[in-house]
Amino acid sequence: MFSGLRDWLKGLLDKAAKNAPAESPNQPINGSVLWLLYVLAAVVLLAAIVVIWRTANKPALPSIVSSAPLPTPDITQDNVLASDLPEEEWLRMARELLAKGELRLGVRALYLSNLSYLGGEQFIHIARSKSNAIYERELRLRPGSTEVSTPFAQSNRSFERVWYGFHEVTPELVEGFQQNVEAIRRHAKA
Numbered sequence: 001m002f003s004g005l006r007d008w009l010k011g012l013l014d015k016a017a018k019n020a021p022a023e024s025p026n027q028p029i030n031g032s033v034l035w036l037l038y039v040l041a042a043v044v045l046l047a048a049i050v051v052i053w054r055t056a057n058k059p060a061l062p063s064i065v066s067s068a069p070l071p072t073p074d075i076t077q078d079n080v081l082a083s084d085l086p087e088e089e090w091l092r093m094a095r096e097l098l099a100k101g102e103l104r105l106g107v108r109a110l111y112l113s114n115l116s117y118l119g120g121e122q123f124i125h126i127a128r129s130k131s132n133a134i135y136e137r138e139l140r141l142r143p144g145s146t147e148v149s150t151p152f153a154q155s156n157r158s159f160e161r162v163w164y165g166f167h168e169v170t171p172e173l174v175e176g177f178q179q180n181v182e183a184i185r186r187h188a189k190a
Contacts, residue, residue, distance in 0.1 A: 006038065075105055075112070082115030083126045090116050091181075103169035104162055110177050111159040114152060114184055121188055123148065132156040147187035151180035 073080045075093065082090070090113030098106035115135065119126040123145060124138045136156060139149045158177050161167040 082112040087117040151183040155180040
C-alpha cells in the first residue's frame with residue numbers, strides 16, 4: 001500500500017521536475033519535498049485509521065424498537081392524538097374500558113382506534129389541528145373510499161354525541177360503534 005503511494009508521489013514529482021526550467025535550483029529540494037509528502041500521506045493515513053478504529057469500536061446504539069410497553073396516554077385528555085398508539089393498542093384499551101363498564105372512555109378508545117387505523121393505512125393524515133369534519137372530508141375525497149367514509153362518519157357522530165354532548169352511552173350505541181369499526185376495517189382492506 002505504501003509502495004503504491006510512494007510511486008504515485010514520485011511520479012508527480014518527476015513530472016513536475018521535467019516541467020521545471022533546467023537551471024531551476026529546486027532539484028536538490030525534490031528529495032526533501034518527497035519526504036515531506038511521505039510524512040503528510042502517513043499522517044493522513046494514520047488519521048483515517050484512527051477514525052475507522054474509533055467508529056468500529058463505538059458501542060452500538062440501543063435499538064429503537066423495544067419490547068417495553070408504550071406509555072399509555074391519558075385518554076381523558078382532549079390533547080391525545082390517535083397516532084400516540086397503534087390501532088391495536090387503542091382497541092385493547094377499548095376492550096378493557098368497556099369490560100370495566102367505562103363505556104364513555106371505551107367509545108373514545110374505539111374512536112381513536114379508527115383514526116389510528118385510517119392514518120396507518122394512509123387514508124387520512126392525523127394532525128392535532130384537524131377536526132372530525134376535516135377527517136371525514138379528507139376520507140370522502142380519497143378515491144374508492146365511499147364504503148369506508150359512511151361508517152366512519154356514523155362513528156364520528158356517535159363519538160361526538162358521547163364525548164362532547166355528554167349523551168348517555170348505551171350498550172346499543174357501543175354495539176353500533178363496534179360494528180362501524182369492523183366495517184371500516186373490512187372495506188378499507190378491500
